[in-house]
Amino acid sequence: MKQTADLKPQRVRGFTVAGVHAGMKKNGALDFALIVADRDCVAAGVFTKNQSKAAPVLVSQEHLAARATSIRAVAINTTSANAMTGRVGVENARITARMVAAKLGVQPEQVLVMSTGVIGTHLPMPKIEQGIELAFAQLGADWESAARGIMTTDTRPKMASLRVLSADGEYTITGISKGAGMIAPNMATMLGVIVTDAELSREHAMIALRFATDRSFNRIVVDGDTSTNDAVFLLASGASGVHLRTTADMHQFNEALLIVAQSLAQQIVRDGEGATKFITLEVVGARSDAEAHAIGHTIAASPLVKTAFYGGDANWGRIVAAAGRAPALFNPDTARLLIGRGEALTDDAPGLLLFENGLPTRYSEAEASAIFREADIIVRLELGLGNGAATVWTCDLSHEYVSINGDYRS
Amino acid sequence: MKQTADLKPQRVRGFTVAGVHAGMKKNGALDFALIVADRDCVAAGVFTKNQSKAAPVLVSQEHLAARATSIRAVAINTTSANAMTGRVGVENARITARMVAAKLGVQPEQVLVMSTGVIGTHLPMPKIEQGIELAFAQLGADWESAARGIMTTDTRPKMASLRVLSADGEYTITGISKGAGMIAPNMATMLGVIVTDAELSREHAMIALRFATDRSFNRIVVDGDTSTNDAVFLLASGASGVHLRTTADMHQFNEALLIVAQSLAQQIVRDGEGATKFITLEVVGARSDAEAHAIGHTIAASPLVKTAFYGGDANWGRIVAAAGRAPALFNPDTARLLIGRGEALTDDAPGLLLFENGLPTRYSEAEASAIFREADIIVRLELGLGNGAATVWTCDLSHEYVSINGDYRS
Numbered sequence: 001m002k003q004t005a006d007l008k009p010q011r012v013r014g015f016t017v018a019g020v021h022a023g024m025k026k027n028g029a030l031d032f033a034l035i036v037a038d039r040d041c042v043a044a045g046v047f048t049k050n051q052s053k054a055a056p057v058l059v060s061q062e063h064l065a066a067r068a069t070s071i072r073a074v075a076i077n078t079t080s081a082n083a084m085t086g087r088v089g090v091e092n093a094r095i096t097a098r099m100v101a102a103k104l105g106v107q108p109e110q111v112l113v114m115s116t117g118v119i120g121t122h123l124p125m126p127k128i129e130q131g132i133e134l135a136f137a138q139l140g141a142d143w144e145s146a147a148r149g150i151m152t153t154d155t156r157p158k159m160a161s162l163r164v165l166s167a168d169g170e171y172t173i174t175g176i177s178k179g180a181g182m183i184a185p186n187m188a189t190m191l192g193v194i195v196t197d198a199e200l201s202r203e204h205a206m207i208a209l210r211f212a213t214d215r216s217f218n219r220i221v222v223d224g225d226t227s228t229n230d231a232v233f234l235l236a237s238g239a240s241g242v243h244l245r246t247t248a249d250m251h252q253f254n255e256a257l258l259i260v261a262q263s264l265a266q267q268i269v270r271d272g273e274g275a276t277k278f279i280t281l282e283v284v285g286a287r288s289d290a291e292a293h294a295i296g297h298t299i300a301a302s303p304l305v306k307t308a309f310y311g312g313d314a315n316w317g318r319i320v321a322a323a324g325r326a327p328a329l330f331n332p333d334t335a336r337l338l339i340g341r342g343e344a345l346t347d348d349a350p351g352l353l354l355f356e357n358g359l360p361t362r363y364s365e366a367e368a369s370a371i372f373r374e375a376d377i378i379v380r381l382e383l384g385l386g387n388g389a390a391t392v393w394t395c396d397l398s399h400e401y402v403s404i405n406g407d408y409r410s
Numbered sequence: 411m412k413q414t415a416d417l418k419p420q421r422v423r424g425f426t427v428a429g430v431h432a433g434m435k436k437n438g439a440l441d442f443a444l445i446v447a448d449r450d451c452v453a454a455g456v457f458t459k460n461q462s463k464a465a466p467v468l469v470s471q472e473h474l475a476a477r478a479t480s481i482r483a484v485a486i487n488t489t490s491a492n493a494m495t496g497r498v499g500v501e502n503a504r505i506t507a508r509m510v511a512a513k514l515g516v517q518p519e520q521v522l523v524m525s526t527g528v529i530g531t532h533l534p535m536p537k538i539e540q541g542i543e544l545a546f547a548q549l550g551a552d553w554e555s556a557a558r559g560i561m562t563t564d565t566r567p568k569m570a571s572l573r574v575l576s577a578d579g580e581y582t583i584t585g586i587s588k589g590a591g592m593i594a595p596n597m598a599t600m601l602g603v604i605v606t607d608a609e610l611s612r613e614h615a616m617i618a619l620r621f622a623t624d625r626s627f628n629r630i631v632v633d634g635d636t637s638t639n640d641a642v643f644l645l646a647s648g649a650s651g652v653h654l655r656t657t658a659d660m661h662q663f664n665e666a667l668l669i670v671a672q673s674l675a676q677q678i679v680r681d682g683e684g685a686t687k688f689i690t691l692e693v694v695g696a697r698s699d700a701e702a703h704a705i706g707h708t709i710a711a712s713p714l715v716k717t718a719f720y721g722g723d724a725n726w727g728r729i730v731a732a733a734g735r736a737p738a739l740f741n742p743d744t745a746r747l748l749i750g751r752g753e754a755l756t757d758d759a760p761g762l763l764l765f766e767n768g769l770p771t772r773y774s775e776a777e778a779s780a781i782f783r784e785a786d787i788i789v790r791l792e793l794g795l796g797n798g799a800a801t802v803w804t805c806d807l808s809h810e811y812v813s814i815n816g817d818y819r820s
Contacts, residue, residue: 052734052742084730084742086769119727120770228731303713303807304815311816317529320494321638324462332462332494359496360530397713399809405714406721 003162003256005263009143010161012172013197014038014237016139019149022131024079024124032131033076033149033176035193036104036139040070041235043112044205046213048230054083056113057231059093063109068202071235072110074193075100075135076150077128079117083228092123099132114191116152116178116229147176150191153404154178154271160263164198164256166249171198171240173260177217177232179268192217192232192264198253199238208254209234216261219293220269221300221394232261269393274400277309279393280343282380286388291328295381296392298326306397309377314339314368316354323381333358334384341374351380413572413666415673419553420571422582423607424448424647426549429559432541434489434534442541443486443559443586445603446514446549450480451645453522454615456623458640464493466523467641469503473519478612481645482520484603485510485545486560487538489527493638502533509542524601526562526588526639557586560601563814564588564681570673574608574666576659581608581650583670587627587642589678602627602642602674608663609648618664619644626671629703630679631710631804642671679803684810687719689803690753692790696798701738705791706802708736716807719787724749724778726764733791743768744794751784761790 017035025031045064047057064071075096082089097111104110115123138145147157161174175194200208213232234257244250270278281300286292299305302322308315316337323330335358340351352368353361371377427445434441455474457467474481485506492499507521514520525533548555557567571584585604610618623642644667654660680688691710696702709715712732718725726747733740745768750761762778763771781787 050731050734051740052730081727084727084765084768084770086743086767088769118725119731120765228727228734303811307812307815310812313816315528317491317494317638320462321460321529324460324638330461333496355494355530357496358494359498360494397812399812401713402717402720402807402809402812405717406723 003259005160005162005259007160007263009159009174009176010163010172011141012174012195012237014239015195016141017143017146018135018138018140019142019145019147020131020134020138022134023127024077030145030149031078032135033146034100034132034135034139035074035146035195037072037235037237039237039239040072041237042069042200042202042205043071044068044209044234045112046209046232048227050228052084052228054081054115054229055085055089055093056082056115057229058090059097060112060114060231063097063112066109067107070110071112072104072106073100074112074114074233074235075132076114076191077123077131078150078152080115080121080123081117081119081229082115082123083119085120085122088122092125095125096123096128099129103132103136112233114229114231116150116191119228143174143176150176150178152178153273156271158264158267158271160260162256162260164252166242166244166252167246168249169240169242171196171242173256175260175264177264177268179271190217190230190268194232194257194260195235195237197237197240199243200236204244204250205234205236208257211254212257212261215258216265219390219392220265221297221392266393269395272395273404274398275395276375276398277396278376279309279395280378281392281394282378283383284380284389285383285385287329287386288388289390290388292388292390293392294328295323295326295330296390298322300392300394303397309372310396310398312369312373314365314372319379319381320355329385330383331385336382336384338380339368339371340378341371342376342378344378345380351378413669415570415572415670417570417673419569419584419586420573420582421551422584422605422647424649425605426551427553427556428545428548428550429552429555429557430541430544430548432544433537434487440555440559441488442545443556444510444542444545444549445484445556445605447482447645447647449647449649450482451647452479452610452612452615453481454478454619454644455522456619456642458637460638462494462638464491464525464639465495465499465503466492466525467639468500469507470522470524470641473507473522476519477517480520481522482514482516483510484522484524484643484645485542486524486601487533487541488560488562490525490531490533491527491529491639492525492533493529495530495532498532502535505535506533506538509539513542513546522643524639524641526560526601529638553584553586560586560588562588563683566681568674568677568681570670572666572670574662576652576654576662577656578659579650579652581606581652583666585670585674587674587678589681600627600640600678604642604667604670605645605647607647607650608652608654610646610654614654614660615644615646618667621664622667622671625668626675629800629802630675631707631802676803679805682805683814684808685805686785686808687806688786689719689805690788691802691804692788693793694790694799695793695795697739697796698798699800700798702798702800703802704738705733705736705740706800708732710802710804713807716804719782720806720808722779722783724775724782729789729791730765739795740793741795746792746794748790749778749781750788751781752786753788755788755790761788
């Protein structure tokens with residue numbers, strides 16, 4: 001049986017955290033988070049592929065390039081994305097890192113920064129400074145506050161933990177993330193920080209993070225937009241004393257990290273802006289995994305598919321039409337489409353076959369509609385062209401999404 | 411001054427048309443249209459690039475390949491798209507052509523067919539037959555009925571005409587189209603039929619249609635979806651006796667066809683599902699026209715950009731962010747973003763500069779918001795990278811879009 005992540009965040013040796021209200025959110029909610037390591041960490045990051053990279057992305061990329069084996073903290077603010085803010089924005093990101101570093105008595109390059117919020121506004125530096133002060137005063141094990149401190153239009157914090165028993169002993173992986181809108185799979189696609197007390201090499205940290213993000217954060221779609229600020233960091237303190245020496249140990253870590261990352265990614269989809277449904281899109285039989293992913297992404301990003309799910313309308317033709325315009329080979333004559341309840345089709349619940357041999361089957365419309373009205377829906381598209389497979393998670397497009405995004409800044 | 415199309419459709423020599431109610435739409439509205447030529451026409455078509463092509467697309471492609479210089483009619487039904495309907499669907503499309511051809515005493519390959527409506531449902535053949543009977547009984551000059559006969563979620567008919575005085579005499583171009591949802595620029599992107607009484611060669615017809623659709627129907631975005639049924643036809647009867655002999659005459663025809671096609675395309679955007687605003691996106695200074703188009707399309711298809719327009723929120727950061735994730739070179743440091751009222755910036759109304767040198771300008775938020783609350787908005791993005799340019803037309807994403815598409819089939 002597949003291991004699942006614990007939604008209650010577990011303490012990780014070597015790390016303390018805090019989430020505070022620094023006066024940025026008008027409603028008094030937590031708006032600044034800090035993650036601090038008591039020793040040098042091996043760290044890796046994946047970043048947005050958007051060509052308009054926010055200042056914190058540019059600065060964190062620099063710092064990781066310089067100090068990937070001695071990162072000591074991550075500082076995260078909300079309300080301002082510090083994107084499209086020019087040299088002043090980059091300087092503000094550097095000042096944030098410098099202030100945190102001064103508190104820790106380390107170099108500024110040992111601090112990573114993240115921002116989320118409105119594009120084109122400068123960081124409110126006095127409030128950032130206040131956030132740092134408050135956060136240092138409250139550093140502890142309260143991961144939930146940290147997760148709340150990075151929320152924007154999220155309605156709930158995203159947290160996941162996993163304890164792993166390796167050949168060399170036990171270690172923990174804990175992560176937080178935020179999402180809600182501007183979510184599409186293009187490298188890392190939101191903010192996420194995952195820490196572990198296992199000891200990793202720099203190379204393994206990067207490989208593990210790529211492996212996990214490619215199969216988690218890069219497989220979710222809320223609205224198809226890719227932010228200027230997307231980033232996911234992995235920090236490994238080594239404080240458990242557990243070394244991952246063998247290939248088996250490394251694989252075990254990669255799979256454990258993937259479980260935590262998938263949990264965080266799926267929590268983002270479930271809390272997508274205005275989402276009322278959680279849809280698992282399983283594409284199999286493609287010429288390659290990449291083509292399966294391309295088809296899954298095109299279906300997941302289609303406004304017509306998403307509104308059909310919202311309306312509980314079993315308008316499956318939109319799914320096949322979206323597959324047909326994806327940048328990957330698709331042949332309706334060899335394709336089969338099944339739908340079911342929950343997150344996977346099983347032998348006991350094999351799903352309802354809607355489309356086969358280029359034709360709708362004689363399925364029951366009542367049964368199809370009943371499935372489309374569920375909150376958790378699994379869609380399986382079998383292409384019959386090869387062995388490529390990918391699973392993409394998405395949500396529906398609701399009136400509430402339009403309300404939230406038509407009115408975000410006010 | 412640029413010539414504009416007449417929204418009142420003009421009679422075109424050699425053609426008669428009809429739009430009738432054949433019992434397919436439950437509300438009694440017109441649901442079937444027929445366009446008949448009294449002589450062999452030179453014809454050209456552009457079709458969806460979706461790999462799931464509907465039966466009428468496949469059959470019309472065959473017929474055009476066989477009889478591009480002797481097309482006699484176009485038959486168009488609504489309510490069923492005849493897509494994902496297998497061999498039965500193809501046979502039904504052929505039967506439709508055969509019935510029309512029998513009435514005219516011509517070959518089935520001389521008839522083109524189009525369908526629009528729900529995917530995965532078969533054509534209601536008895537009603538199609540009735541539609542053909544009724545339409546033949548009413549053939550005349552009522553282009554508005556024909557335009558109404560192809561509407562689905564459209565709220566108004568789309569029609570455009572232009573009279574052209576060439577060196578060899580006067581000819582007319584008249585077209586109808588339908589759109590509303592499932593609109594994105596990928597070859598032809600909805601249904602459109604344009605006829606002329608000028609005499610064209612087969613080669614010129616295809617060149618002219620490609621030229622016009624590439625700059626009109628392929629430049630509009632409602633929701634980014636590309637249908638299985640998209641097609642635009644051009645039929646030339648030659649009944650005016652006007653031959654386009656010189657290069658200048660041919661250019662004049664191409665430009666005239668473009669004016670008609672742009673009018674039809676813009677009418678589709680203005681009547682986009684749930685649209686409350688008409689947005690002209692002018693992208694200039696790209697490395698190539700194709701890259702300018704790619705950036706314009708990415709901005710136009712972004713749900714976050716579209717909801718910001720809907721909300722009248724001058725959240726221009728979303729425009730720059732969308733540009734950054736487009737598959738084309740973008741550098742925020744060389745880019746400038748301007749917005750204004752209407753469909754173009756002019757010397758008298760040069761627009762409001764929001765972003766320059768990688769930074770927001772010190773613009774007036776009140777002025778920006780006032781522009782974003784207009785019904786017609788021009789957005790000009792100057793990339794500063796080259797001479798490539800493209801204009802894309804789009805609409806906003808509203809609550810009404812979600813309502814329409816969450817509830818389309820019921």
